[in-house]
Amino acid sequence: MAPVAVVGSGLAGFTAYQTLRRVLAPGEIVVFGTDADPAAVWRVQAAAIRQREMRSESDGHCLPTSFPGLAFSSVRRRRSPRPLLESVLDRYHPTVDEFLSHVERLRERSGWAESFVLRRIDRVRAVDDGFDLDGERFAQVLLAPGHPGLNVPEELRDDPRVVHSYEPHDYASTVTVVGAGLAAATEWLNALAAGAEVVSVRRREPVRRPLNVPREYFSRRGLDGYHRLTPRERVERLRTLTAPSYPAGGRWDGPLDRAAREGRFRVEPSLNGSAQVICATGFRQGFQHDPLLARLVAEHDLETADEWLVLDHDSTVPRLSDASRTLAVAGAPAQWAFPAADTLAGARYAAHRFLRRIQSCRTR
């Protein structure tokens, strides 16, 4: 039985793989996925919203340790200390191209191809001292299934004008953007730059902050308090923390203010007669939308809280992890353990704890 399996070959699975490689050889890790390129899905989505810079900062990478960050490699590539200075001021954001190059380099040198198996896993079943993944057995398994699909509001599903922001699209002369997060803000600027008249439809005012969640939630300082919350309180906190947000700053506000003065940008409570409706409404939320997780929960009667799968602080599934086996979750479905689980830092958090479990496991 191979010791370790990663289910999911996206960025969360890829980041976990890089951490596992600190201890394990490629032959000791099996990665199940549907695309050998870990950035395949993300690349399409970033291109769809014409994203040029990452929201994350220097440590938004797939390496196992937070240092050296992407600012260092950017210094070498650009032959300028500016990325490092910007990083010191929390103003460095790697370009999408820099990030994709980083993923590609890492993929080539880490033995990813040797570990990757092109196969979708449909069922994870707990067995004695391990888990059965569609017929193959592993003692240590990390699930990184990614987002369970794009979210389009129910009332817009059949509207022919609708396109999701993460699907390739151009811009009509009048555009309504539904949503208030980073993708929505990016689409406002994209559509305005394309000469469109833009209407923003949103249920609440966006939160303005540099990262997905407040910075203290990326470390134990904020997480300790978060982990002490009761399940009900934690659900409420997660709803607050995952509310739509995008960074503050003139880069965003300047073009919007100018367009508003010119009468090309306004906020409205509901859809109007725009020629195009862009749903910048992110991804479907909740384990029940992911067939693999939904089945896992149902078959093993796992604890859940609203749409969240209840996990231990170390991102493992409590009922299915013990001294001899580990089932951990990374990426968006791991928010119960780490509110920013759908970021690269979140993927690293789950991966680090998964590795600790493996190293302390008596079967190794």
Place this chain on the structure above:
Amino acid sequence: MSYTLRGRVETRLAALVPVLLGACVLAAALHRWWPVELVGLMAAVGLFLDLEVWHRLLPYQPAWAPFPLGAVELAALMAIVYGFGLHASLVPALALFGAGWLAQLVLAQAGFPSLRLGYAEDGGELGRIGGAAGVALVLVFAGSAATYVVRLPPVVHLTAGVHRGPLVIRRREVLQAEPGAVVRGGIVVAHNDVQIKDVTVVGGQNGITVDGVHGTVLDGVTVQGAKLDGIHVRSAGVVIRNCTIDMLGNRLGQAIDISFNMDMGMSMVEGCTIVGGQEGITTHSSATDIMGNRISRTTGQAIDVDEMSMGMASGNTVRDALGVALYCNDRSMCMFDHNTVIGTRADVASGIRTRRGFAVLADFQAEADLWRNTLTANPVATGAVTGATLERTSQPGW
């Protein structure tokens, strides 16, 4: 980086380990404790600020924050260093602090995050490394403290009563006299780092002789009836505090004579009371500060900075001196400030023009700077002869 309190403390302690080891090496090389004391103080100041200020003030600490935080810590550290008189040289102390700050910056920003998985998400906590760093620091500080205590000189108590001299001290020790202890026949200091406290010396060629050694401290000694000098220092570094010297009836001796010790660093005479003698305090080829002493009834000069000496005489009170009170002679460089000179008498019997009762006299190419001295009832207030100069300035020429 969002530090937890434990992470902040562990990171600081772990970053201090190499600095403390460096300080120990420096202390061994210099034979001085201030590097270890300074690192201990850095640790104390840093930990206090971590616990009481930084942790509460900074839920998130950006990468630029170590710069202003370091400036605040340096200011607090230097205030304590100077406030408590730790005798750390400014430039080496700044260099040591800079090294500590840089080590902390590099380790926290790059070293620990690259060595330890999850350093950032653990809020700077280092696990076993953090605990080990704390233990290492405690051990090194405890070892240093133990070494310091073990190396303290033994204290020899001189019981009350008369002890026959001359008493020759040939080892590093503290000679502490009990009230009523008297040494008849003088004391000779013949070893480095000797301290003599509260001893009364009667008679002897010199009352106390210090020759060719360094680190001597004479504190609260009383000397009377010496045949030559009260305290006689040659080629030795001394600190003399709160002494009392009676030289009445000794026409040719000096109460305190410190000579030929320019290569031994600064010496100091402070808070002494001197009566009589040819010269009260005289220095030759010496760098000695003469501060806050009371000198009266001398027959030559009350304070004599002589023979290419360099020094400051400050806050002294001179009364009833015969001929000259403050004398800067023979290419010496003197700063006389805030002294009070009252009632100097002209030495008519000598017939020498330069002994006409000068409160301050500069002689033979010496340079004397004067500032805020009180000169009262003296036949001549100031004078400069044979190529010497007198200048009124608050800044000494050297």
